[in-house]
Amino acid sequence: MAYGDERCLTGTTGVLGVIGDPIGHSLSPAMQNAALEALGLDYIYVPFHVSPLNVKEAIAGMKALGIRGLNVTIPHKVAVIDYIDEIEPVAGLIGAVNTISNEGGYLVGYNTDACGFLRSLKEEANREPQGQRITIVGAGGSARAIGFQLAVSEVDHLVIANRTKSSALALAEEIGGKTRCSTVGIGLDELESYLPATDILINTTSLGMYPQVDTMPPVECGKLPASALVCDIVYNPSETLLLKKAAACGLPTLPGLGMLVYQGAAALEIWLQVNPPIDVMKAVVKRELAKRSTS
Ligand SMILES: NC(=O)c1ccc[n+]([C@@H]2O[C@H](COP(=O)([O-])OP(=O)(O)OC[C@H]3O[C@@H](n4cnc5c(N)ncnc54)[C@H](OP(=O)(O)O)[C@@H]3O)[C@@H](O)[C@H]2O)c1
Incomplete structure (x- = not known):
């Protein structure tokens, strides 16, 4: 060569x-x-x-x-x-x-994309998906890949929250129908009530992505359990506003670069x-x- x-x-x-x-x-x-x-x-x-x-x-x-x-x-x-x-x-x-x-x-x-997220979760955040209560924000292409991957990785259940609620309902129904995973689809306005029962929250929307770095999904980090992991698949910037807020609440975080x-x-x-x-x-x-x- x-x-x-x-x-x-x-x-x-x-x-x-x-x-x-x-x-x-x-x-x-x-x-x-x-x-x-x-x-x-x-x-x-x-x-x-x-x-x-x-x-x-x-x-x-x-x-x-x-x-x-x-x-x-x-x-x-x-x-x-x-x-x-x-x-x-x-x-x-x-x-x-x-x-x-x-x-x-x-x-x-x-x-x-699906196994890349899983490997980042395991190797960088040291978390196994099995038995975890997962909340995915977003219902686009990457939510779909991550959602199916986690659904076949024996998570406890999957909540999909999206701005367009019909897309969240459709994706949750499809994942639930094709795997044995328990799923629910909700609108972003319902997200807050699901946060206390979330072990891993994953932002898959483009909110927070450069140049809109001052935006974030409506996640009240203080409502998450103290051990909840907050992941953002946006990789530019490497630490999004969501991850900054989560870290300020003392929560572990996982950026999208991995x-x-x-x-x-x-x-x-x-x-x-x-x-x-x-x-x-x-x-x-x-x-x-x-x-x-x-x-
Ligand atoms: N780390 C990685 O390797 C990796 C890999 C793939 C993607 N990504 C990043 O992931 C993000 C999403 O990619 P994608 O391919 O899944 O995109 P996509 O299929 O277009 O989906 C976009 C999602 O974001 C939501 N959304 C967009 N703007 C919003 C807003 N203003 N308020 C609330 N929700 C909003 C959409 O909701 P609606 O359905 O309501 O429109 C939809 O759920 C991008 O930032 C991309 O760079 C990272």
Whole structure:
């Protein structure tokens, strides 16, 4: 791969990448290329801007070009399912794929957003999901991935609270119907009464995300039990207003950066059977986010 210390592409360099629309903002190329370099692997990770009109062709191209693995980001996570050969069971439940592995021309789809959150919960917050009373704020794509993952991880029950109550009801009903998990869907105006019976609260809305850093979901942190863990999957800024308020109440917190890094690490594990350099990946993401908030 290298001549001296220079990274160099050759005829044997393996190709990985990410497809999305837009794609220019993605942190994955910097994070994944740093990981590949740290591991000394002869692979390159490329961002591909793919319009919704070209998803079928892009996935056919993955086979034709022998691209070993692709991450899939907004808005293609559902559309790609029609063009792959097999879907891993939890990704099938979620109904969204963010990682495709090309196994000699046979494409397998995974959802590493879901397992990325779970691994961050276990390794960074030291919490196991089993028996926990979970409240998810939001009912969008990431709430769906995290909700299904937790539902199959033997949590005690799942509350889904959303601004649009009908979406919370629909997601709760779907998760409850497809798994053995007890679920309830509520509006944000009902959230307060569920806080005292919450062990882990997860914000999956975009509230608090840069540049709207002064916003947060309506969570009265003082109403949560003293041991409740407050998670925010927003990773920019790394400490959101919600997490600041939770910490001020003495509650443990879990920022979204870990989920972002572990979903990428899980993809590398699937594609290349390696042990990804988590610290290198985290440092790169922090550096890239710092650049963006000052530019
Ligand atoms: N850490 C990670 O690896 C990671 C991974 C994926 C996503 N994320 C972050 O997670 C956030 C959500 O992503 P997503 O893909 O799930 O988005 P999404 O599918 O568009 O869902 C957005 C959710 O936020 C709610 N929401 C948006 N604006 C709101 C407001 N002003 N007040 C109350 N609720 C509001 C929406 O409620 P309605 O249904 O009422 O519109 C919906 O539940 C983004 O900030 C994203 O950056 C992080």
